[in-house]
Structures are given as C-alpha cells and as structure tokens.
Amino acid sequence: xxxxxxxxxxxxxxxxxxxxxxxxxxxxxxxxxxxxxxxxxxxxxxxxxxxxxxxxxxxxxxxxxxxxxxxxxxxxxxxxxxxxxxxxxxxxxxxxxxxxxxxxxxxxxxxxxxxxxxxxxxxxxxxxxxxxxxxxxxxxxxxxxxxxxxxxxxxxxxxxxxxxxxxxxxxxxxxxxxxxxxxxxxxxxxxxxx
Amino acid sequence: xxxxxxxxxxxxxxxxxxxxxxxxxxxxxxxxxxxxxxxxxxxxxxxxxxxxxxxxxxxxxxxxxxxxxxxxxxxxxxxxxxxxxxxxxxxxxxxxxxxxxxxxxxxxxxxxxxxxxxxxxxxxxxxxxxxxxxxxxxxxxxxxxxxxxxxxxxxxxxxxxxxxxxx
Numbered sequence: 001x002x003x004x005x006x007x008x009x010x011x012x013x014x015x016x017x018x019x020x021x022x023x024x025x026x027x028x029x030x031x032x033x034x035x036x037x038x039x040x041x042x043x044x045x046x047x048x049x050x051x052x053x054x055x056x057x058x059x060x061x062x063x064x065x066x067x068x069x070x071x072x073x074x075x076x077x078x079x080x081x082x083x084x085x086x087x088x089x090x091x092x093x094x095x096x097x098x099x100x101x102x103x104x105x106x107x108x109x110x111x112x113x114x115x116x117x118x119x120x121x122x123x124x125x126x127x128x129x130x131x132x133x134x135x136x137x138x139x140x141x142x143x144x145x146x147x148x149x150x151x152x153x154x155x156x157x158x159x160x161x162x163x164x165x166x167x168x169x170x171x172x173x174x175x176x177x178x179x180x181x182x183x184x185x186x187x188x189x190x191x192x193x194x
Numbered sequence: 195x196x197x198x199x200x201x202x203x204x205x206x207x208x209x210x211x212x213x214x215x216x217x218x219x220x221x222x223x224x225x226x227x228x229x230x231x232x233x234x235x236x237x238x239x240x241x242x243x244x245x246x247x248x249x250x251x252x253x254x255x256x257x258x259x260x261x262x263x264x265x266x267x268x269x270x271x272x273x274x275x276x277x278x279x280x281x282x283x284x285x286x287x288x289x290x291x292x293x294x295x296x297x298x299x300x301x302x303x304x305x306x307x308x309x310x311x312x313x314x315x316x317x318x319x320x321x322x323x324x325x326x327x328x329x330x331x332x333x334x335x336x337x338x339x340x341x342x343x344x345x346x347x348x349x350x351x352x353x354x355x356x357x358x359x360x361x
Binding site: 001003006007011014015016017018019021022026027028029033034100101102103105106108112181185187188192 | 211216242245255261269281303306326356
C-alpha cells in the first residue's frame with residue numbers, strides 16, 4: 001500500500017456525514033455543561049477551604065476558654081496552621097489554572113509533568129504542612145486539659161492513630177494516582193523527544 | 195454571546211469534525227468511547243476559543259486541543275468515566291460503516307486502526323497528523339518538535355505502521 005492510499009483509507013474511515021451538529025442547540029448544551037462543570041469545581045474548592053476556615057474559626061473560642069495556658073497556646077497554634085493549609089491548597093490551584101490545552105503537545109506534556117510533580121511534592125510533604133502544625137497545637141491543647149493520665153493516654157492515642165491514618169492515606173494516593181500518571185507522562189515526553 | 199465567536203466556532207467545527215472524530219477514535223477502545231472523547235474535545239474547543247490568538251491557523255489550534263484532550267484522557271483512563279460529557283445536540287450516524295457500505299472497505303479500516311493503536315501515545319499523534327495530510331511545518335506546530343525532528347520520527351513511525359499492516 002502506498003502512503004497516498006493509506007491517507008485516503010484513513011480519511012474515508014469517518015467522514016463529515018457521520019457527524020451531525022444541531023447548531024441551534026449546541027451552544028446552549030455547551031454553556032449548560034460548562035456551567036455545571038465549573039459549579040462542581042467551585043463546590044469542591046469551597047468545601048476544602050471552608051473546612052479549614054471552620055477549624056480556624058472554631059479554635060478561636062476554644063483558645064479563649066482553654067482551661068490552661070498550654071491548652072490556650074495549643075488551640076492558638078491550630079488557627080495559623082489551618083490558614084497555612086488554605087494557603088497551600090490555593091497555591092496548587094493557582095498552578096492548575098495555568099494548564100492550557102491549546103499549547104503544543106510537547107509543552108502540554110511538560111506542563112502536565114510539572115503539575116503532577118507539584119502535586120506529588122505537596123502530598124509527599126503532607127506531614128510538614130498538613131499534619132504536624134495542627135498536630136502540635138491539638139496535642140498541646142489535649143495535654144493542657146487537666147485530665148487523668150488514662151484519659152490523656154486514650155486521647156493522645158486516638159490523635160496518633162488519626163495522624164498516622166492521614167499520613168498513610170496521602171502516601172497511598174501518591175502511590176496509586178500520582179506516580180503512575182507521572183511515570184506515563186515522563187515516558188510520553190521521552191518518547192516525543194527521542 | 196459574541197456572534198464572531200459563534201461563527202468561528204461552527205465554521206471550524208464543521209470543517210474539522212470528521213478529523214477530530216478520527217483522532218478521537220484512534221485514542222479510544224471503541225466508538226462509544228470515541229463519541230465521549232469527541233464531545234469533550236468540542237467542549238474544550240468552545241471553552242478555549244476566547245483565548246485563540248491567531249498565532250497559528252484555527253485548524254492547527256484545533257488539532258492541538260484534540261490531541262491534548264485525547265492524550266490526557268488516555269493517560270487518566272480510569273478517571274474518564276467521571277468526566278464523561280454528553281451533548282444531545284451532537285449526533286453520530288452510521289459510524290460502523292464509515293463513508294460507504296462497502297464491506298471490503300470497512301474491513302480495511304480495522305487493521306489500520308489496530309496498527310495505529312499499537313503505537314505509543316506520541317508516535318500515534320504524529321502519524322495521525324500525517325494521515326490528515328498536514329505538512330511537516332504544521333505537524334511541528336502542533337507537536338512542538340522541529341520540522342527535522344518530525345521528519346526523522348515520521349520515517350521511523352511509518353516503517354512501524356507499514357510493517358504492522360503487512361503482517
């Protein structure tokens with residue numbers, strides 16, 4: 001088969017007659033779909049941020065009414081650490097918005113690799129920005145509660161299990177979702193460059 | 195809504211719809227999958243159109259979006275189900291038979307699509323642009339490779355494709 005025949009065969013495999021666009025309703029359909037997708041993204045963003053805001057706000061009265069100085073400092077520390085979580089989440093979202101589908105294939109793949117790299121770095125360091133800062137504050141708050149030793153041990157154990165669970169869930173997400181995608185993207189880049 | 199934008203959108207879409215669908219099909223497991231991908235491409239074209247700056251032709255720009263959407267979907271295949279776009283105003287007709295009902299002709303498409311699907315994601319994108327009759331310059335603009343690089347890669351990919359088709 002000649003190249004010309006191959007091109008003709010390919011172009012005959014699907015023709016314009018196979019696809020019909022209803023122009024009168026397509027734009028309405030597209031706008032509706034775009035709106036619903038944007039609403040879903042905004043809803044998810046708002047949920048993540050409002051959860052962190054809720055924690056920050058909730059800890060203001062807790063800090064004020066804390067039974068001891070150590071609890072007061074602990075609860076006080078939770079507030080800036082929650083705000084720091086919001087800052088980190090917004091930072092990644094800002095980077096995500098830069099993704100453009102109209103870039104060349106190579107540029108798009110490189111952008112996707114960089115974005116996934118950022119996501120991986122964020123989840124790899126979750127211990128330092130998501131777990132440890134509030135954990136220190138909450139642990140101090142619990143220690144300062146003047147509770148019995150057994151109650152203190154139970155509370156701290158529950159907290160420890162929670163911190164470990166959050167840490168390993170993030171590790172799992174990196175291993176299951178981010179790394180395979182990152183490897184595939186890197187492979188595609190090396191293939192296009194070779 | 196801007197009338198110029200609408201005119202540009204429909205003009206470009208009508209002109210390129212079959213090309214877009216062929217590319218989507220080359221990145222899909224079946225026609226249903228290709229239909230979803232096609233609709234996603236149409237949505238992304240409409241969404242990105244206000245930022246089209248005429249630095250390239252609109253056709254080249256559309257190929258970029260199409261390939262990026264197809265490759266992105268392929269890389270994230272498991273998540274595609276959640277993002278499926280359904281647009282009732284796009285109708286697909288007689289896709290199984292292609293442009294005619296000739297059985298022999300139809301049977302020829304299968305190995306072609308089969309051999310294309312065996313290529314890597316990026317090799318596939320380059321051969322698809324070649325099969326759509328784009329010049330090296332246009333392929334270079336869509337992929338971001340130099341024209342020389344495109345020529346070298348195409349030679350290699352065509353050899354792979356012909357070897358597969360002749361088996």
